[in-house]
Amino acid sequence: MSSDPSRPNIILILADNLGWGELGCYGGGLLRGAATPRIDEFAQQGLLLQNFNVESDCVPTRSALMSGRHPIRTGCLQSVPAGLPQGLTRWEKLLPEILTEVGYISAHHGKWHLGDIPGRYPSDRGFDEWYGIPRTTDESQFTSALGFVPEEVEMPYIMKGRAGSPSENVCVYDLKMRREIDAILVEKSKDWLSRQAEARRPFFLYHPLVHLHFPTLPHTDFEGITGNGEFADSMAEMDFRVGQILDHLDTLEEPIRQNTIVIFASDNGPEFRPPYRGTAGPWTGTYHTAMEGSLRVPCIVRWENRVPANVVSNEIIHITDLFSTILDLAGASTLIPRDRHIDGIVQTNFLFNPLTRKSPRQGFLFYIKNELRAIKWRDWKLHFVYEPKVNQSSGHLESPYLFNTTRDPKEETDILAYNTWVLQPMLKMRAAFDVSLKEEPQKTATNGIGGIADSKSVL
Structure with missing residues (x-):
């Protein structure tokens, strides 16, 4: 582990479908x-972001985090079933590769x-x-599903691997393991952190939790602990x-702890499937x-001592910014690829001075997939397709809807007719x-719904 502030240790914990x-x-x-x-205590020790933004689905968000690029560029447009091409090509330069x-x-x-084939595992x-x-x-439900035909699908597995060696299956990922996996993952991270204490190298720990993705089932130690059902138990x-x-x-x-940046975030907005429905608080909508x-x-x-404690900010940050900012904090900003469009913006100065600096x-x-759904600019939101609930789309709007997210957080009252000036900065964006898309065409999906085929990559 590193005690050098120019090479801080980094822990990134990513919840799955945790609503605002x-x-x-x-x-x-x-x-x-x-x-x-x-x-809540952790939030008091650091900077809480009220306007941190992600992509529409698990794969798009995670690809944006690891590449610093919007999925419309990388082709990671949506989650797809096992057995279909998916994941980031070898041509994309990923965060840990640069670190x-x-x-x-x-x-x-x-x-x-x-990525779920050799060459694309972590x-x-x-x-x-x-x-x-x-x-x-959701694959953990496969083996318990009525009518499940195992010979027709790829079985879901928990896996493990080390650099330079093939990844391997550990056990079937079923509902029993769904309840146990987050506990196991924590023990893996604790063991790894202990080992790094002796290594004296800066580290990057990426710990993407399984909670609160459906089926949102708690470990048996937490079953019934809240008295408010499985979703609340899983939150606990x-x-x-x-x-x-x-x-x-x-x-x-102590020097190592003080020199470790800890980031906690979510990959998507809340679950919308009952009985595991989540909430986005004052906002409308879920992922998708x-x-x-969303x-x-x-x-x-x-x-500690770098990012001010107990501060709340409504400045706009995007998931791609984590890519560029982490690399900047690690002293690797000169290695950010220059041969492609990087959408992430370095937010280091803002993080260090959130009370005096703007994002x-x-x-x-x-x-969403290949379709431009909305543009967000400052406190304004322009919708080209209005879909307040999943599968309840208006279709393409001849006249877009414009909302001010400060005055109308539910996005209910279109005010474009009185604020057409906002179209200028938005349409310039x-x-x-x-x-930029024409300068670097999007990677082409081989199956029409996801995955990538790219002449620049063998995988």
Whole structure:
């Protein structure tokens, strides 16, 4: 582990489908049936972002995090079933691959969802070791499903691997393991952190939790603990698991703990499938929509004596910014690829001075698959397709809807007719983005719904 502030250690914990309104520090907690004391305490120790934005689905968000690029560029447009091409090509330069070039050691414990064939597993893409699931959690229901035909599908497995060696299956990922996996992942991360204490190298730990993705089932130790059902029990467990990682970090040498950046965030907006339906708090919508409830998710950043404690900000940050900012903090900004468009903006100065500095990001374009759904600029949101609930789309709007997200957080009252001036900066953003897409065409999906075929890559 590193005690050099120019090469800080980095822990990134990513929850799965945690809505903006679930945690106590975001207005949820007990109101959602489960207190979240550990994450709430963590929020008081760092910077809580109210306007942290992601992509529409698990694969698009995770690809944006690892590449710093919108999925419309990389072709990682949506989650697809096993057996179909998916994930990031070898041509894309991933976060851990770049960190390796400046001496970092990296581990992945959790959900990957960016490639499920040799050459695309985490240990093939810059992580020194990994343990977890290559795709997604709903596959844990397969073996319990009525009429399941195992010979017709690829079985879901928990897997593990090390750089330079083939990844291998550990066990079938079924409903029993669904309840146990987050506990196992925490033990893997704790063991790895302990080993790094002796290595004296800066580290990057990526710990993508399985909670709260459906089926949202708690570990047996947490069943019934809240009295408010399995979703609330799972929230209590998730909070506890985050606390376990933070507690273990505290057991390490003081200079190392002080020199470790911890980021907690979510990959998508809340679950919409009953009985595991989540909430986005004051916002409307869930993942798979372009509503604020899909875009905005929790994100908290802590770095003792560098990022101010107990600060809340509504400045716009995007998931791609984590890519560029982490590399900047690690002293690797000169290694950010220059031969492709990187959408991530370095947010280091803002993170260090959130009370006096503005985010350098004004907004972004929001695609679902190949379709531009909305443009977000400052406090304004322009919808080209209006879909407040999944599968309830208006279709393409002849006259787009415009909302002010401060005055109308539910995005209910179109005010474009009185604010057509806003079209100028928004459509300039779109024009510039369109030019960049023509300069570097999107990777082509081989199956029409996801995956990538790219002449620049053998995988």
